[in-house]
Amino acid sequence: MTIDRQVMQRDLAAHLAREEGLDLLPQSAHADLKSYIVEAHPADSLQTASRMLSEGGERADVKVQETDDPSLFLLMATVLNEGQEEEVGFWVDVANPRFWLLHTKTNASPAGTALRRLVGHSPRLDTAWLPRNQLRSVQSRFKPFGFRLGFDERPFYRREVDMLELEEPTHKLNVEHAGVGAERIYQLLEANELTRRAMAVAEVAFWKSSGDGTQLMRLTRQGRLRSTGQSLDSHLQAARAVVRSYERFIVNLELAFGLQFSGDDSGGILEGRPLSIQTQKPEGFQFQSLVERLVSGIEPFRILGTVDWRAEEVAWVEAVDLHTGAPLRMDLTPTWMRVYLGHGLCGNTLARFITNLQRAYDASLSYFDEASDDLFAQEAQAGEALPT
Amino acid sequence: MPPWPHPLYNIGYRLARIEQPVGVEGGEVCADLVLTAEERNAALVVECKEGTVQHQQATRYEQMTAVDLVQTGNVTLPNPNEALLGLAYAVAPEHVESTLMGLAKYAPAAGVLEVGSELKWHGPPPVDPALRQMLSAPISTDLEAVPRLLLVDEATPAQDLAGPIANALHGAIVQGRDSVTISSLIEMACWGWPNFGRGFQGKLSRDVQKMLKDAASRELSGIVSVEGARNQSYATVRIHGSATATTQAGELRAQRALRGKLESFVLRVSGRPANEYPGQLRLEVSDDDFEDDLSDD
Numbered sequence: 001m002t003i004d005r006q007v008m009q010r011d012l013a014a015h016l017a018r019e020e021g022l023d024l025l026p027q028s029a030h031a032d033l034k035s036y037i038v039e040a041h042p043a044d045s046l047q048t049a050s051r052m053l054s055e056g057g058e059r060a061d062v063k064v065q066e067t068d069d070p071s072l073f074l075l076m077a078t079v080l081n082e083g084q085e086e087e088v089g090f091w092v093d094v095a096n097p098r099f100w101l102l103h104t105k106t107n108a109s110p111a112g113t114a115l116r117r118l119v120g121h122s123p124r125l126d127t128a129w130l131p132r133n134q135l136r137s138v139q140s141r142f143k144p145f146g147f148r149l150g151f152d153e154r155p156f157y158r159r160e161v162d163m164l165e166l167e168e169p170t171h172k173l174n175v176e177h178a179g180v181g182a183e184r185i186y187q188l189l190e191a192n193e194l195t196r197r198a199m200a201v202a203e204v205a206f207w208k209s210s211g212d213g214t215q216l217m218r219l220t221r222q223g224r225l226r227s228t229g230q231s232l233d234s235h236l237q238a239a240r241a242v243v244r245s246y247e248r249f250i251v252n253l254e255l256a257f258g259l260q261f262s263g264d265d266s267g268g269i270l271e272g273r274p275l276s277i278q279t280q281k282p283e284g285f286q287f288q289s290l291v292e293r294l295v296s297g298i299e300p301f302r303i304l305g306t307v308d309w310r311a312e313e314v315a316w317v318e319a320v321d322l323h324t325g326a327p328l329r330m331d332l333t334p335t336w337m338r339v340y341l342g343h344g345l346c347g348n349t350l351a352r353f354i355t356n357l358q359r360a361y362d363a364s365l366s367y368f369d370e371a372s373d374d375l376f377a378q379e380a381q382a383g384e385a386l387p388t
Numbered sequence: 389m390p391p392w393p394h395p396l397y398n399i400g401y402r403l404a405r406i407e408q409p410v411g412v413e414g415g416e417v418c419a420d421l422v423l424t425a426e427e428r429n430a431a432l433v434v435e436c437k438e439g440t441v442q443h444q445q446a447t448r449y450e451q452m453t454a455v456d457l458v459q460t461g462n463v464t465l466p467n468p469n470e471a472l473l474g475l476a477y478a479v480a481p482e483h484v485e486s487t488l489m490g491l492a493k494y495a496p497a498a499g500v501l502e503v504g505s506e507l508k509w510h511g512p513p514p515v516d517p518a519l520r521q522m523l524s525a526p527i528s529t530d531l532e533a534v535p536r537l538l539l540v541d542e543a544t545p546a547q548d549l550a551g552p553i554a555n556a557l558h559g560a561i562v563q564g565r566d567s568v569t570i571s572s573l574i575e576m577a578c579w580g581w582p583n584f585g586r587g588f589q590g591k592l593s594r595d596v597q598k599m600l601k602d603a604a605s606r607e608l609s610g611i612v613s614v615e616g617a618r619n620q621s622y623a624t625v626r627i628h629g630s631a632t633a634t635t636q637a638g639e640l641r642a643q644r645a646l647r648g649k650l651e652s653f654v655l656r657v658s659g660r661p662a663n664e665y666p667g668q669l670r671l672e673v674s675d676d677d678f679e680d681d682l683s684d685d
Contacts, residue, residue: 120636123563259537261406261580268406268580274535297640304558304643306551306651314532318555322643325563327556327576329536338535342579 003067003074008091008103013232015105025074025089027105033232034108035239036090036115037128037223037246038100041324041346046071049097056122062114064092071095075102077114088114099128099243099250108226123325126348128223128246129355132201132363138219138242142206145216146178147186150202153282155298155360156290167283173198178205197280200363208234221355253347260343274331274338275350279362281334290361291315291332297322300356305330321349328353392533393507399518400425401432404463406538410452411460417448420478422463429465430472430516431457434501439483441490449475450495472516476501476509484510505529539578542588546595550657552577553596554650557612561627561646570597570614570623597623599657607653611646 001007007022014021016033043049053073057064062077073092078085088110090102104111119125130138139147151173173195177185182205189195203220208231215229217238225242227235259272281287288309295305295317305319305328317330326349329340337357341350357365405422410433421434431454435445454471457463465471475497479487481504488511491498499511509523539552556576560568570593574581581592601614613626 259579261538263406263580268408270403270406270537270580274537297643304640304647305555306647306654308551310532316536318551320555320558320562322562322640325559325561327552327559329552329555331533331536333533336533340536342576 003072004069005072007067008072008093009232012091012103012105012235016227016230016232016235021105025076025091025105026087027089028107028110031105031107033227033235034104034111035225035227035235036102036104036111037243038102038115038119039126039128039250039346039348040094040098040100041124041126041348042344043094043097043124046094046097049094049100052122052124053092053094053100056118056125060118060121062118075114075118077117079110079113079117081107081110081113086110090114096243096247099247101239101243103239108224112224119323123323126323126346126352129348129352130219130221130223130246131351131354132199132221132358134245134249135201135204135219135221138245139204139206141241142208142217142238143180144182144204145180145207146176146182146205147201148177148203148205149173149175149189149198149200151198151200151359151363153360155300156282156293169194169283170198173200196364197282197362200359202359208238210234221359250347250351253350254341254345257339257341257347257350258343258345259340272341272343274340275367277337277339277354277357277365277367279335279337279357279365282361287313287334288315291317294332295319300359301353303328303353321352323352324349392535393527393529395507395522395527396423396432396519399522400427401430401519404431405461408461408463410457412448412451412453412456414444414448414451417445417452419449419461422457422461424463424465425516425518426464426466428472428516428518429467429470430474430519431463431465432474432476432514432516432519433457434476434478436478437483437487439479439486441477441487441494443494446491446494446498450497474514474516474519475499476514478503480504503529503531505531538580540581540592544592546592546599547657547659549574549577549592549596550599550654553600554654557600557625558647558650560625561611562643565627567624567626570600570625573625593623600625603653603657607649607656611649 003024011022011024012033015027021027040049040052043052054064057075062075065074067073071094073094075090075092077088079088088104088106090104093101093103102115115127119127153168153171175189190199201221203218205216205218207214207216210231210233212231212233213229215227215231215234217235218226219242223246225239257272257275259274261268261270263269291307294301295303295307297304302322303319304322305317308316310316313333315332317332319328319330320326321328324346326345328349331338339350339353401423403421404424406420408419408422409416410419419433420436423432423434424430433449433452435449452473452475454465454473455468457473458465458468475495476499477487477491478501481502484500484502487500491500491511497512499509499514502508502510506526507529508526514520514523540549553573556573559576574592574596581589597614597616600612604613611628613628615624615626
């Protein structure tokens with residue numbers, strides 16, 4: 001039997017229609033169709049992407065099977081989910097060699113476990129990390145239908161600290177809204193000083209109508225697009241739109257911030273600039289403990305480093321991104337931060353750092369530099385105003 | 389509200405060249421920084437000093453014209469023959485007086501840019517009216533907030549780079565590499581280091597190689613070894629062991645243990661105390677689970 005994109009299309013469409021699909025991949029009976037973005041650095045060709053997938057699969061003990069389409073693969077894994085072994089399967093589309101799409105018909109929890117295993121064993125692979133404005137920018141291209149906020153600054157607290165004694169008005173916030181009034185609700189919460197700092201968007205929901213009906217989709221900040229409805233075309237087009245937008249975002253980060261000193265004996269020039277971030281100082285905890293925690297390797301940051309305290313609230317940090325092995329240099333203060341990214345390093349590292357800072361430190365952080373252009377602004381995300 | 393003021397940027401200046409040799413009537417002078425403001429047809433040449441004014445260098449700066457800069461210095465100005473060319477010696481506050489005295493003799497047109505808790509201009513006013521206006525009053529600065537763009541210069545000893553080198557080595561180990569050249573490690577630690585000349589490259593490579601070879605028999609024993617090469621830049625660090633564990637928590641513990649050894653190496657060679665700032669905390673961090681975005685169907 002030939003296995004190609006038409007087969008994938010039939011298989012996924014059957015799943016959306018709750019029909020018996022092709023028996024090529026495991027599926028969960030009531031699972032929504034989901035697509036995940038995986039970033040492969042620095043894959044620039046189909047051959048590289050195929051090799052990275054194959055090597056990553058071997059290390060992570062997941063089975064990778066070629067299809068008759070050279071840019072399409074099947075991936076299967078057995079994972080432990082709530083104490084039970086569960087089979088997970090993905091269609092892996094590497095047509096874009098750097099930004100892959102993995103489609104699955106299995107439940108989110110085991111699928112996520114399998115994906116984390118694949119990515120966790122491959123320093124060159126990572127999931128997508130969409131900061132707040134990236135998510136909202138994607139949402140704005142469809143009909144918005146809600147959002148979920150997920151903010152939690154507890155990673156920065158010491159365990160023995162009694163939360164009741166802390167001064168922070170909001171140290172954890174989980175809010176889910178569904179409905180066409182999403183934008184007004186969002187603005188209402190954002191306008192309130194009690195919640196402004198905690199407006200970390202974890203997921204956006206939106207819908208699209210077509211001849212096949214209405215497709216309701218949810219996109220998370222880790223690049224998972226989940227979909228209910230009958231229209232596979234709508235789902236795949238939305239997935240492609242997310243990848244397109246994310247690719248532009250990451251490439252622009254690399255162009256703007258990849259620091260490089262080039263030249264020769266007849267002088268040189270410095271290209272790129274550090275990423276500068278403005279934040280609000282949280283009320284509830286010491287900045288020094290925050291920095292120590294930030295670079296201690298904890299989730300979700302996975303940054304392990306050494307702190308050189310230059311003043312009470314000025315830290316110079318040399319660290320390693322444990323996920324990719326990328327060296328990171330940072331200047332950290334309670335109200336501003338700088339991240340230095342060497343030329344050739346992966347923009348996904350910056351995207352992950354920003355997304356997780358929003359999720360655990362200050363969701364209202366803003367980017368700034370001398371040029372005063374805001375790469376995290378919605379217009380820039382959409383590509384209309386690219387940095388120069 | 390950026391942490392470091394950028395008054396030159398605000399009036400249109402952009403950094404055009406670093407360490408740029410420029411041919412002048414009396415010979416050649418190597419300008420530390422060349423900034424241009426094309427809109428106003430202006431250039432500013434900056435020499436960074438520690439209080440000394442070298443007779444020959446200052447004289448050549450005094451001779452420099454905008455045409456010299458354009459024709460021999462890889463710089464573009466809209467109308468070189470009529471361009472405004474300014475010269476400043478940038479010094480720390482304690483060196484302002486001695487620099488002014490030295491310049492009065494050899495380069496009287498040059499100004500002195502004091503870089504301290506305030507940015508101040510001393511000496512003859514700048515020829516560019518926008519620069520003159522901008523520096524007419526001191527500008528507050530915070531020296532701790534200077535962007536760390538260039539970590540080395542010709543005078544930097546290798547031990548000052550021990551931290552960034554150790555960090556780059558840790559990165560290579562996390563990436564699962566079998567080996568990494570000394571020159572790659574230095575490039576990861578401080579971008580653009582080869583641009584400081586071959587003599588400096590060779591010395592820094594040799595010193596870093598020696599430093600790591602020593603560490604390979606001490607703190608990093610069993611983790612790395614260093615193999616020499618005829619060309620010092622291509623000497624290689626072989627990586628023998630990387631942290632492997634079956635769980636993420638186990639892997640993190642292994643990485644922290646490795647980090648501890650790298651930090652010991654840095655502390656030994658740099659001679660810095662472990663707690664650079666008296667209030668620094670050393671937390672016993674835990675492997676907390678952090679709620680992620682996965683919700684089930």
